[in-house]
Amino acid sequence: MSVAGHELHLLTGAYAADAVTGAELAEFEKHLAGCATCAEEVRGLRETAARLGMVTAIAPPPGMKDQVLAAASRTRQLPPSSRKLVALGAPRATRRIRHAVSRPAAVAAMSAMAAAVVVLAVFQVNTRDQLKQAQAGDRAIAAVLAAPDARIEMGTPSVGGTVTAVISRSDSQAVVTTADMPDPGGGKVYQLWVINAVGARSAGLMSGSRVNPPSPVLADDVKPGDWLGITIEPAGGSSRPTTTPVVLLSAHA
Numbered sequence: 560m561s562v563a564g565h566e567l568h569l570l571t572g573a574y575a576a577d578a579v580t581g582a583e584l585a586e587f588e589k590h591l592a593g594c595a596t597c598a599e600e601v602r603g604l605r606e607t608a609a610r611l612g613m614v615t616a617i618a619p620p621p622g623m624k625d626q627v628l629a630a631a632s633r634t635r636q637l638p639p640s641s642r643k644l645v646a647l648g649a650p651r652a653t654r655r656i657r658h659a660v661s662r663p664a665a666v667a668a669m670s671a672m673a674a675a676v677v678v679l680a681v682f683q684v685n686t687r688d689q690l691k692q693a694q695a696g697d698r699a700i701a702a703v704l705a706a707p708d709a710r711i712e713m714g715t716p717s718v719g720g721t722v723t724a725v726i727s728r729s730d731s732q733a734v735v736t737t738a739d740m741p742d743p744g745g746g747k748v749y750q751l752w753v754i755n756a757v758g759a760r761s762a763g764l765m766s767g768s769r770v771n772p773p774s775p776v777l778a779d780d781v782k783p784g785d786w787l788g789i790t791i792e793p794a795g796g797s798s799r800p801t802t803t804p805v806v807l808l809s810a811h812a
Contacts, residue, residue, distance in 0.1 A: 567586070567587055567597070568596075568597060569708055570583070571597050571604060571709065572604055572706045572707055572708065572710075573705050573706075573707055575601050575604035575709075576704050600711065603711045604704060604725065607723055607736070699777055700775060700777060702730060703727045703733070703734045704725055706729055706730050707729070708727055708728050708729050709725055709726070709727050710725070710727075711725055711726075712724045712726060712808040712809060712810075714806045714807065716789065716806040717806070718741055718791075719740060720738055720739035720740030720741065721737070721738045721740075722735065722738075722740075722806050722808065723736055723738070726781065726810055731780055731782060732780075732781055733777075733778045733781045733810060734775050735751055735762070735765075735775065735777075735778060735787060735808075736773060736774075737789075738773070740765075743791045747791050747792065748764050748765070748792055748793070748796060749765035749790070749791060749805075750763070750765065750790055750791075750800075751765055751778060751788070752789070752790065753778055753780070753781055753786075753787060754787070754788050754804075754807075755782070755785045755786070756784075758799070759799060759800050760780075761796060761797075761798070762777075762779070762787075763776040763777075763778070764776075765789060783811055784811060786807050787807070787808040787809075788806065788807045789804055789806050790802045790803070790804050790805065791805065
């Protein structure tokens with residue numbers, strides 16, 4: 560089905576997220592070749608998607624490798640199967656192995672193996688829970704990036720670095736991420752706010768600095784006329800802004 564000319568401009572977000580297919584894809588790419596505005600917006604959305612993909616990567620739980628290796632070192636290897644040894648013509652070797660593996664040693668090996676299984680199971684459950692939470696957040700972020708009306712706002716904070724917001728009016732959401740912002744200092748944290756005539760509502764804390772990769776923050780219930788602002792607050796955040804925003808981005812449609 561052919562897409563109306565004015566509606567092609569709304570496909571930049573979906574195209575950047577590889578969500579346009581078929582005849583619609585061919586029509587949009589033809590439009591893209593002659594529309595510098597859409598081409599620039601697609602580039603920006605793809606760069607933002609790549610940045611978000613990198614900062615949402617999950618590291619294994621601390622100490623997981625050391626504990627798994629320690630459990631493995633305590634787990635005795637099972638003896639070779641006597642049937643295999645007989646098949647190889649080594650009945651005497653079979654008898655020696657059977658004699659060497661006493662019942663207490665076998666019980667100890669089984670206990671160590673059980674302990675290793677428990678350790679691995681606990682880490683798997685914790686990691687799975689982390690992955691589920693991250694995947695849910697990633698899906699919400701991806702939905703904003705793929706929204707037909709997704710658009711980009713960028714700003715330069717007074718403290719340095721950059722802030723990028725991908726805003727979807729249809730979803731009433733915005734994904735905000737930072738790059739190269741300095742550490743706010745001991746006992747301080749960056750906090751994101753949705754600001755309008757009524758007041759300011761916290762959208763979450765902005766983690767990360769030049770040393771630690773920042774994590775994106777998903778702001779909900781963002782309406783036309785709102786502003787997205789970042790302030791420096793005491794560790795743990797504040798119920799309302801206590802300092803002047805270091806950056807303000809317009810959420811105007």
